[in-house]
Amino acid sequence: ALRESCLPKAQKQSHGSEYRLQPPESYKVAILGAAGGIGQPLSLLVKMSPLVSALHLYDIANVKGVAADLSHCNTPSKVLDFTGASELADCLVGVDVVVIPAGVPRKPGMTRDDLFNINANIVKNLVEAVADKCPDAFIHIISNPVNSTVPIAAEVLKQKGVYDPKKLFGVTTLDVVRANTFVAEKKNLRLIDVDVPVVGGHAGITILPLLSKTKPSVSLTDEEAQELMVRIQNAGTEVVEAKAGAGSATLSMAYAAARFVESSLRALDGDSDVYECAYVQSELTELPFFSSRIKLGKRGVEAVISSDLHGLTEYEQKALEALKPELQASIEKGIAFAQKHA
Ligand code: NAI
Numbered sequence: 614a615l616r617e618s619c620l621p622k623a624q625k626q627s628h629g630s631e632y633r634l635q636p637p638e639s640y641k642v643a644i645l646g647a648a649g650g651i652g653q654p655l656s657l658l659v660k661m662s663p664l665v666s667a668l669h670l671y672d673i674a675n676v677k678g679v680a681a682d683l684s685h686c687n688t689p690s691k692v693l694d695f696t697g698a699s700e701l702a703d704c705l706v707g708v709d710v711v712v713i714p715a716g717v718p719r720k721p722g723m724t725r726d727d728l729f730n731i732n733a734n735i736v737k738n739l740v741e742a743v744a745d746k747c748p749d750a751f752i753h754i755i756s757n758p759v760n761s762t763v764p765i766a767a768e769v770l771k772q773k774g775v776y777d778p779k780k781l782f783g784v785t786t787l788d789v790v791r792a793n794t795f796v797a798e799k800k801n802l803r804l805i806d807v808d809v810p811v812v813g814g815h816a817g818i819t820i821l822p823l824l825s826k827t828k829p830s831v832s833l834t835d836e837e838a839q840e841l842m843v844r845i846q847n848a849g850t851e852v853v854e855a856k857a858g859a860g861s862a863t864l865s866m867a868y869a870a871a872r873f874v875e876s877s878l879r880a881l882d883g884d885s886d887v888y889e890c891a892y893v894q895s896e897l898t899e900l901p902f903f904s905s906r907i908k909l910g911k912r913g914v915e916a917v918i919s920s921d922l923h924g925l926t927e928y929e930q931k932a933l934e935a936l937k938p939e940l941q942a943s944i945e946k947g948i949a950f951a952q953k954h955a
Pocket of ligand 1: 645646647648649650651652671672673674714715716717718719728732735739754755756757758759784785786787788815860861862863866
């Protein structure tokens, strides 16, 4: 009897419309790199979304098993698997949101930029297919170095004549998730309430958590603020070192990426109150790409929130100026790569 009570309850069978769990609208999501360390838990989390009707999983290998496994979860979305370049186009037809966690992760001692040579090509090839098959989709780029892979994706989309800057996002949600966690821990706050905007880019000093803009407002000594900033900037490396050669953040990344997917789907579904930080084409600073809070709507970025950059502390202002040359160089590196290989 005890064992029985631990099992999930059988769902009430629906014969009429009153028990239907169908959402008003539902969307197709494709995950490219779905068999990887991020891809697998991300696919599971997206499979749990009531807003998803179809989940298309693509990888160069090992994706059949992941899809078979996930397809047994009794949530609404239908799971389909696609293996190798010859099945990529089919994977993308009619898709509303494409998430790209394909590519190699860091090992101890590596920077995100050390991944450039391998991941730049992977992102380029995948985005070319996206441009051909679902140019209207929201595109979420996770593959590092995000500071360069997003400009590469933009160039590829431009070359194909389908670039919509409002629908291309570098996923920096993990930086926000980490900042929220660390600040709540430090100040003993309820996690659910804490929101720290993180701007700039997604690597080392280009990750700029605006602790002075934390909601609810927190008082930090200069020392505390500096300590937190460094911890947030190095959090990825903390995980790389703890995993000691077995890769970088995958589970917290999947959690963060799933949150960004869900926010995008809510925006597509007409929710008018969806805000996230993301790395997008931007006029907030002199840099062509910059991550900041954005308002998401049916057509992608509806507004870039500029107020977070007003009234920074002296320390934050200095950190903002200091990150610009590095971020600019990473952007230019991405653009140069895409133009050279056009
Ligand atoms: P992983 O090596 O475990 O998985 C990568 C997957 O991509 C593998 O299944 C591989 O078969 C697949 N893949 C390789 N080439 C492909 C191609 N041409 N088409 C489709 N799939 C392909 O790596 P993990 O840990 O999942 O990381 C993936 C990427 O995400 C890395 O570049 C990593 O640096 C990045 N990352 C980004 C974060 C962010 O905050 N934006 C945080 C953590 C990781």
